[in-house]
Amino acid sequence: MKNTVRVVLFILGLSVLLFFFKQYLDGGIFGFLSLLISLSVIFIAFVIFLENRHPTQTITWLVVLGSFPLVGFFFYLLFGRNYRKERMYRKKYFLDKQTFLNVEGENDPRSEEKLSLMGEHQARLFSLAQKLGNSPISFDTSTKVLTNGEETFRHILEQLNRARHHIHMEYYIVRDDGIGQEIKDILIEKAAQGVKVRFLYDAVGSWKLSKKYISELKSAGIETICFGPVKLPFLNNKFNFRNHRKIIVIDGMIGFVGGLNIGDEYLGRNQTYGFWRDTHLMLRGEAVRSLQLIFLQDWYYMTNHSFLTAEYLSPQIDEKNHGGVQLIAGGPDNEWSVIKNIFFSMITSAKESVWIASPYFIPDEDIFSAIKVAALSGIDVRLLVPNRPDKRIVFHASRSYFPELLEAGVKVYEYQRGFMHSKIVIVDHELASIGTSNMDMRSFHLNFEVNAFLFRTKSTQKLVAEYINDLEYAKELELTSFNKRHIGLRLIESTARLLSPLL
Numbered sequence: 001m002k003n004t005v006r007v008v009l010f011i012l013g014l015s016v017l018l019f020f021f022k023q024y025l026d027g028g029i030f031g032f033l034s035l036l037i038s039l040s041v042i043f044i045a046f047v048i049f050l051e052n053r054h055p056t057q058t059i060t061w062l063v064v065l066g067s068f069p070l071v072g073f074f075f076y077l078l079f080g081r082n083y084r085k086e087r088m089y090r091k092k093y094f095l096d097k098q099t100f101l102n103v104e105g106e107n108d109p110r111s112e113e114k115l116s117l118m119g120e121h122q123a124r125l126f127s128l129a130q131k132l133g134n135s136p137i138s139f140d141t142s143t144k145v146l147t148n149g150e151e152t153f154r155h156i157l158e159q160l161n162r163a164r165h166h167i168h169m170e171y172y173i174v175r176d177d178g179i180g181q182e183i184k185d186i187l188i189e190k191a192a193q194g195v196k197v198r199f200l201y202d203a204v205g206s207w208k209l210s211k212k213y214i215s216e217l218k219s220a221g222i223e224t225i226c227f228g229p230v231k232l233p234f235l236n237n238k239f240n241f242r243n244h245r246k247i248i249v250i251d252g253m254i255g256f257v258g259g260l261n262i263g264d265e266y267l268g269r270n271q272t273y274g275f276w277r278d279t280h281l282m283l284r285g286e287a288v289r290s291l292q293l294i295f296l297q298d299w300y301y302m303t304n305h306s307f308l309t310a311e312y313l314s315p316q317i318d319e320k321n322h323g324g325v326q327l328i329a330g331g332p333d334n335e336w337s338v339i340k341n342i343f344f345s346m347i348t349s350a351k352e353s354v355w356i357a358s359p360y361f362i363p364d365e366d367i368f369s370a371i372k373v374a375a376l377s378g379i380d381v382r383l384l385v386p387n388r389p390d391k392r393i394v395f396h397a398s399r400s401y402f403p404e405l406l407e408a409g410v411k412v413y414e415y416q417r418g419f420m421h422s423k424i425v426i427v428d429h430e431l432a433s434i435g436t437s438n439m440d441m442r443s444f445h446l447n448f449e450v451n452a453f454l455f456r457t458k459s460t461q462k463l464v465a466e467y468i469n470d471l472e473y474a475k476e477l478e479l480t481s482f483n484k485r486h487i488g489l490r491l492i493e494s495t496a497r498l499l500s501p502l503l
Contacts (some may be wrong), residue, residue: 007060093333096297100134103293103313118324121349122431122455124324128345129453132338135293140317141285141325143452143459144435147466149267152260152280153179156248159282160186163250165311166196168295170227170247172205172436173261176213178269180262182381184213188220197222200299202243203229205225205261225302231382231437241332244436244447245366246280247295252315255283255291257327257422257435257452268418273390275418277470281434281452281459283325287430290327323457330437331448339437339451340444343425344370353380355467357424358439361385361398368401375409384470386421394440395495396489407478413474420470423451432460 118126126137146152159182160167167190174180191197199217201209203226217224229242248256258280260266268276283291292312300306330339347354347370354374361383363371375381383405390396402412425433435451437443454460 002202023161023243041211058084069252076469084226092297092301095300095334096329096333097134097416099297099308100290100293103136103308104136104290118455123346125342125349125431126390126453126455127344129328129338132334132336132341133326133330135290135327136330137292137324137326137455138286139321139324141283141287142320142322143281143284143325143454143457145258145459145462145466146258146282148278149179149260149276152256152258153267154276155282156256157182157186159248159250159254159256160190163190163195165251166198166249168198168200168202168236168244168247168249168292168299170243170295170298171262172202172244172246173263174201174206174209174213175261175263176208176210177264178332180213183262184217187217187222191220191222198295198299199224200227200243200295200302201225202227205244205429206241206372225299227298227302240446242447243298244443245294245298245313245329245450246436247291247450249288249292249295251398252292252312253286253288257281257283257291257450259421259434259436266421273388273419277415277418277422279424279434279463279466283452283465284316285322286315286317286326287327287452289313291450294327294329298448319346323460324453324455325457326453327450328453329448329450330443332446333448337444339435339449340364340367342451342453343433343439346425346427346431346433347371347374349377350374352428353382353426355380355382355384355424355426355464356420356439357384357420357470359386359419359421359423360438360440360442361401362394362440362442363401364441364444367444368404371410372404372408375405381410382413382467382471383410384413384415384420384467386419386475387416387475388419390503391417393496393499396493397499399489399495400497402482403479412477413471414477415470415474417473422470426460426463426467429464430456430460432457432463434459434463 130136143154148157167187169187187199199222201224206226214224228241246256246258246261248254259278260280264270265273266276266278268274270276272372292315294311296307328342330337344366347367354371356371371381371383386395386400400453405412423435423438425439432454433451434454435449437447437449437451443449454463
């Protein structure tokens with residue numbers, strides 16, 4: 001199917017041909033504009049219908065276009081175009097896949113042997129992750145859970161100062177504030193010492209990042225690249241597909257991934273949010289190579305420069321048995337919605353418990369059904385979410401799902417201490433996911449994400465302990481009282497829910 005933009009341009013051209021006729025009928029330019037927009041909306045609706053999207057998405061877009069033609073027209077240009085099948089992202093997907101297969105190769109026989117010792121459903125899960133994400137499971141990687149901003153940035157700053165060969169950083173949000181300045185100063189210092197520093201930031205997430213900040217990095221010899229630059233948002237069909245990853249790789253030996261961006265609010269210094277509850281992960285060993293590959297392929301996508309050499313891809317192997325670690329990248333370039341499908345497999349394979357923490361909870365029908373069925377089956381299903389919004393539409397949309405969850409037996413908790421930003425899934429106290437992906441449609445289908453999947457690691461047990469501790473600062477919702485909330489709130493939630501396929 002042709003690009004939607006081309007179809008719209010064709011309709012605009014057709015409208016021009018009707019210009020003089022419309023001028024004659026209406027005697028003015030407004031009649032022409034009305035005709036142009038109406039025709040464009042009709043053809044966009046036709047295109048959406050033929051794209052065979054999920055029925056919920058199709059109906060939502062048709063309702064928006066039908067109810068608010070002018071607003072819906074521009075909203076579709078900004079958010080609605082299905083770029084998943086576009087040539088540029090397809091090319092990235094196949095290049096990434098081939099690169100991972102060439103570099104990672106087949107699993108080490110020892111890993112295959114240890115994989116065979118897992119339960120059948122667990123081995124099947126990691127095999128699925130390897131097939132969809134092209135990344136092997138490692139049993140030679142140590143991990144450390146970093147709790148909140150103080151511990152996370154203390155370890156990050158410490159490791160940055162120890163860098164000797166290279167520093168690779170990739171972030172959705174970078175702010176020119178206290179912690180942003182501190183990191184910038186270290187990067188400049190390390191570059192002056194001869195360390196190769198590459199810095200990749202997202203154009204939309206970091207749109208407030210000052211030009212001075214960027215110019216100081218570049219002046220110091222730091223290679224600085226903006227991911228997905230947007231000059232004309234309404235005419236740029238990549239605007240809605242953002243790089244939400246948070247990655248640091250140092251000397252190919254140390255890696256960081258998780259929920260924290262670079263900004264003072266992640267240290268609890270923002271008065272609006274107050275205490276910021278978040279979780280990050282530090283890695284050493286074999287799996288750092290997978291994290292490095294994700295960065296290098298994103299860098300290649302933006303610069304056409306490749307660094308697939310031994311100096312970047314030879315991590316020091318720690319052959320102690322640390323449990324299984326697998327790094328998986330997801331994004332709009334992947335036709336299988338890899339992270340969503342792994343989450344689905346984790347939930348449906350659970351024998352005892354499914355514990356989820358997510359600041360933004362807008363599941364698609366597959367995940368929503370899996371969670372409810374798990375709870376109805378007697379599985380201990382818990383959902384931890386914030387009790388205060390940082391994105392109001394998303395917050396209210398999330399709450400619209402709670403009644404059905406509570407009816408199915410899911411225990412829903414609202415975190416009271418501050419803003420809860422951790423992105424965690426724990427199954428049966430032995431499988432866990434930690435990374436950048438939220439439990440929402442944007443992370444599943446639109447954003448470039450990266451998650452670490454853990455099996456029987458010490459980090460898994462720490463995530464379990466911290467989840468239990470977080471519940472001490474949370475209020476459990478009760479169905480009867482929750483259903484008594486004001487009719488105005490319920491109306492807002494229902495409206496936000498209607499828009500959830502677009503968020």
